[in-house]
Amino acid sequence: MNNTKDLFMAGIWEDNPVFSQMLGLCITLAITNKVANGVTMGVAVFFVLTASSFVVSLIGDTVPRRVRIPVFMLVIATFVTLVYMFLQAFFMPLSQALGAYVGLIITNCVILGRLESFSSENSPWDSLVDAAGVATGFALALIAMSVVRELLGFGTLFGVQVLGSGWTPWVSMILAPGGFLVLGMLIWIQRAISPVEEE
Amino acid sequence: MMKKEVWMVAILVLVATISAGLLGFVNVTTRPIIEKNELRKLRESVLDSIKVDYNQDNLEDKFTSEIKTKTIDGKEIFFRYNDEGKLTAVAFEVTGSGFQGPISGLISLKPNLETIIGLEMLSQQETPGLGARITEEWFLKQFNGKKIKPELKIVKNPGDAINKVDAITGATRTSKAIQGLINDDVKHVRNKILTDKVMEGFRNE
Numbered sequence: 001m002n003n004t005k006d007l008f009m010a011g012i013w014e015d016n017p018v019f020s021q022m023l024g025l026c027i028t029l030a031i032t033n034k035v036a037n038g039v040t041m042g043v044a045v046f047f048v049l050t051a052s053s054f055v056v057s058l059i060g061d062t063v064p065r066r067v068r069i070p071v072f073m074l075v076i077a078t079f080v081t082l083v084y085m086f087l088q089a090f091f092m093p094l095s096q097a098l099g100a101y102v103g104l105i106i107t108n109c110v111i112l113g114r115l116e117s118f119s120s121e122n123s124p125w126d127s128l129v130d131a132a133g134v135a136t137g138f139a140l141a142l143i144a145m146s147v148v149r150e151l152l153g154f155g156t157l158f159g160v161q162v163l164g165s166g167w168t169p170w171v172s173m174i175l176a177p178g179g180f181l182v183l184g185m186l187i188w189i190q191r192a193i194s195p196v197e198e199e
Numbered sequence: 200m201m202k203k204e205v206w207m208v209a210i211l212v213l214v215a216t217i218s219a220g221l222l223g224f225v226n227v228t229t230r231p232i233i234e235k236n237e238l239r240k241l242r243e244s245v246l247d248s249i250k251v252d253y254n255q256d257n258l259e260d261k262f263t264s265e266i267k268t269k270t271i272d273g274k275e276i277f278f279r280y281n282d283e284g285k286l287t288a289v290a291f292e293v294t295g296s297g298f299q300g301p302i303s304g305l306i307s308l309k310p311n312l313e314t315i316i317g318l319e320m321l322s323q324q325e326t327p328g329l330g331a332r333i334t335e336e337w338f339l340k341q342f343n344g345k346k347i348k349p350e351l352k353i354v355k356n357p358g359d360a361i362n363k364v365d366a367i368t369g370a371t372r373t374s375k376a377i378q379g380l381i382n383d384d385v386k387h388v389r390n391k392i393l394t395d396k397v398m399e400g401f402r403n404e
Contacts, residue, residue, distance in 0.1 A: 030326070033329070059214075062210065063210055064203065064206060064207045064210065066207060067207050067210060067211055070211060071210065071211065071214050074211075074214050074215060074218050075214070075218070077218075078218040078221060078222060081222055082221070082222070082225055085222075085225055085226060085229045085233070086225075086229070088229070088233045088236070089229040089232040089233050089236070090232070092236045092240065096322065096323075096334075171368055171369060174329065174369060175329070175369050
């Protein structure tokens with residue numbers, strides 16, 4: 001994969017981290033009941049993933065294989081903590097809305113997965129493009145899920161009433177079962193459009 | 200072989216040192232801003248809960264002119280007196296464990312320490328979209344004018360009862376936690392900290 005555009009697009013569609021690779025599902029199921037949460041988490045993951053991919057691609061050759069996971073975790077945790085402090089200092093309301101979930105980015109396997117399988121063995125530029133593609137794919141997946149769940153579960157989008165007052169909110173949509181249902185449906189749609197070839 | 204292991208340890212130590220240095224630096228630079236934000240948020244919540252009008256520019260002035268702060272038994276209590284020097288509101292922090300982490304809010308009461316004037320949330324880590332809805336206007340507004348007598352109850356279908364407010368669907372444990380921390384902390388302040396005599400004493404200060 002040398003073509004920059006292909007590399008970027010792969011992360012969004014064919015290799016979408018949520019719908020295709022089935023990674024980061026814990027965060028995906030937990031936070032996608034409101035679109036605002038999905039967008040903020042998407043942006044935070046984008047920053048952490050691109051920054052740590054870049055750093056890891058620079059030091060990937062130097063780090064001995066046996067300590068690569070601790071080193072990757074340190075890099076990820078550093079960037080996540082930076083994001084957390086930055087949000088608290090300059091975007092107080094946002095950081096309060098996300099609460100504990102910013103810290104959970106550290107354990108998001110989408111990030112560790114990219115560092116391990118791509119950034120540690122590729123050039124800084126390719127790693128950046130790959131990370132940006134995968135992070136965008138992740139953010140879009142979060143947004144797609146949260147649009148469906150917030151619309152059906154609250155009757156709102158970004159907290160603004162969209163469906164009329166006659167709408168009875170589907171409470172199960174904001175709870176875990178709704179998350180699993182919507183995730184299943186969206187994976188179904190994605191697979192129907194571009195089927196995975198069995199090897 | 201030996202050399203390889205030394206190299207391994209050296210790399211880990213190096214990465215950890217750089218990471219710690221970077222975080223330490225950012226922590227030192229952002230801490231004053233974060234503390235200022237938190238103090239501001241506390242003062243805004245005190246004024247909000249007592250229903251004092253203010254704007255972003257006169258927050259500090261309003262707070263110092265309207266509110267007297269006393270630390271009693273290690274707990275900060277905020278008092279508001281009217282122009283005749285009569286006590287009109289008492290506010291303090293209420294804290295406890297929620298479903299996912301600590302919850303802290305700010306409650307203000309009439310001087311009888313029974314009737315709620317207002318409730319604001321300071322910090323919480325509840326589930327976004329479920330427990331985290333305790334920060335939403337509709338939930339907090341319900342508390343205005345309710346009485347903690349004998350106890351405040353957060354239940355489904357509260358009706359018109361003077362001591363009941365509506366719980367959040369899908370967040371029973373968070374609702375119960377709020378109920379518990381309000382009842383416990385108000386009782387504590389009532390019994391241990393603010394007797395009539397104590398409040399009488401502040402009147403002229």
